[in-house]
Amino acid sequence: MRVILIVFLATVLLLGGLGVYTAFCVRSIEQAHPPAGRFVEVSGGRLHLVELGPATAAPVVLLHGASGNLEDMRLALGARLAARHRVILVDRPGHGWSGRPGGSADASPARQAALIHEALQRIGIRRAVIVGHSWSGALATAYALAYPDAVSGLLLLAPVTHPWQGGVGWYNPILTTPVIGPLFARTLALPIGKLMTGPVVTSVFAPHKPPQGYAERTALELVLRPAEMIANAEDLMQLKAFVRAQAPSYDTIATPVTIITGDLDYVVSLQVHAEAIAGVLPRGRLIVLPGVGHMVHHVAADTVADAIAGLLKQDTKR
Numbered sequence: 001m002r003v004i005l006i007v008f009l010a011t012v013l014l015l016g017g018l019g020v021y022t023a024f025c026v027r028s029i030e031q032a033h034p035p036a037g038r039f040v041e042v043s044g045g046r047l048h049l050v051e052l053g054p055a056t057a058a059p060v061v062l063l064h065g066a067s068g069n070l071e072d073m074r075l076a077l078g079a080r081l082a083a084r085h086r087v088i089l090v091d092r093p094g095h096g097w098s099g100r101p102g103g104s105a106d107a108s109p110a111r112q113a114a115l116i117h118e119a120l121q122r123i124g125i126r127r128a129v130i131v132g133h134s135w136s137g138a139l140a141t142a143y144a145l146a147y148p149d150a151v152s153g154l155l156l157l158a159p160v161t162h163p164w165q166g167g168v169g170w171y172n173p174i175l176t177t178p179v180i181g182p183l184f185a186r187t188l189a190l191p192i193g194k195l196m197t198g199p200v201v202t203s204v205f206a207p208h209k210p211p212q213g214y215a216e217r218t219a220l221e222l223v224l225r226p227a228e229m230i231a232n233a234e235d236l237m238q239l240k241a242f243v244r245a246q247a248p249s250y251d252t253i254a255t256p257v258t259i260i261t262g263d264l265d266y267v268v269s270l271q272v273h274a275e276a277i278a279g280v281l282p283r284g285r286l287i288v289l290p291g292v293g294h295m296v297h298h299v300a301a302d303t304v305a306d307a308i309a310g311l312l313k314q315d316t317k318r
Contacts, residue, residue: 018187025190026225033219035097036071037089040119044101047119048091050074053082058152058312059125060085063116065134067200067232069096071218073133075211076297080305088125090116092136094231096222104176107234109136109242113143117150126150129311131304133157133297134268135235138243141277144253145246153311154257157304158268158294161277163244168236175233185226193224205295207264247276256283256314258307260300262292283314 037050050070060081062073070089081087093112094100105111116139120128129152132140137159144151167173175181175189197220201210215221223232261274268274270288278286287307292299 018191022186022190022226025194029221029225033071033222039097040122042101042115042118042122045093045099047093047099047115048097049119049123050078050089051123052078052087052089053085055086057084057086059088059128060308061088061090061116061120061125061128061130063090063130063132063136063139064092064095065136066236067223069219069222071096072220073131073297075214075218076295077131077301077304080301081308085129085308088120088123088128090119092116092139092235094235095228096219100227100231104234107231107238109139109142109239109246110146112139113146117143117147120150127152127315129153129155129308131155131157131308132159134294135160135239137161137268137273138239138246141250141253142242142246144255144257145249148253148255151255152315153308154253154255155304155307155311156257156259156274156277157296158261158265159259159273159277160239160268161243161250161273162247163240164269164272168239172233172236175230176237181230181233182226185229189226189229190224193229194221197221197224204267204293205298206266206293207291208293208295208299210295211298250277251280251282253281254283256285256311257281258285258287258311260287260289260296260303260307262289262294262296262299264292265294265296267294 035048039046040049064070064073070091074089091098093106093115100106127150130140130143137156144154174184259274259278261270278284289300297304
């Protein structure tokens with residue numbers, strides 16, 4: 001009995017110490033990476049947006065993938081696109097500095113599309129090219145299905161569009177488990193996440209090297225905050241069921257769609273996703289980049305910029 005009590009007290013002290021450490025780190029991370037744009041009110045909360053380029057230019061909306069925020073898209077494409085376009089970078093609900101007014105319900109790409117559409121309407125964006133990377137392939141297609149008149153073109157970068165074999169990482173089921181998930185997020189998850197950040201960045205950019213200082217320049221550690229970590233896990237855990245239900249509707253997307261992916265993408269399968277959706281889209285175009293992995297927007301930014309220009313040329317409603 002005494003041994004059990006000692007183990008219990010030691011566990012409480014350890015978790016308490018980890019909780020204090022996590023809280024300290026969260027404060028430091030947020031001070032190092034404050035909001036960079038403006039907040040736009042949406043139903044029940046607000047989203048964080050950054051705007052670049054001329055206000056009168058053709059709008060392009062950039063939607064980041066999982067485990068990140070708008071700074072990833074800004075680093076890869078922001079300055080390049082802002083020379084010719086009005087660029088709107090969005091922190092997806094629950095990520096970066098955006099709120100998550102619906103809680104776990106906002107894990108749905110359709111729900112995120114509704115909130116982002118509301119924010120875009122509020123800042124005067126009636127029609128735009130929607131660009132979605134990875135996880136946001138499901139979001140961008142959900143947006144086009146729900147708001148076809150608001151989309152002048154759709155650009156999918158290494159997109160998730162269909163159900164796949166396998167899971168989404170060992171830690172995401174833990175983070176989405178009641179009681180255990182929040183406890184894990186507030187104690188062990190951040191220290192583990194700090195150790196994993198470097199290897200994860202290296203693997204997601206493979207076979208290329210990440211940009212110098214990528215984690216710092218993209219405020220990547222924001223995802224280690226407990227609330228965002230749980231939101232990210234919810235997004236990933238609910239994604240497969242969502243795309244399984246959404247996929248039969250892709251053949252109704254009438255807007256021009258360009259898909260850009262790499263033939264060495266081992267994060268999101270070319271065959272399962274990009275080739276599958278390209279095969280059913282009425283106006284779909286697939287570009288497969290040889291020797292390129294998952295982060296196509298960083299590795300082939302010129303190709304992305306040219307694809308956006310091509311989509312705008314096809315838009316007859318501008």
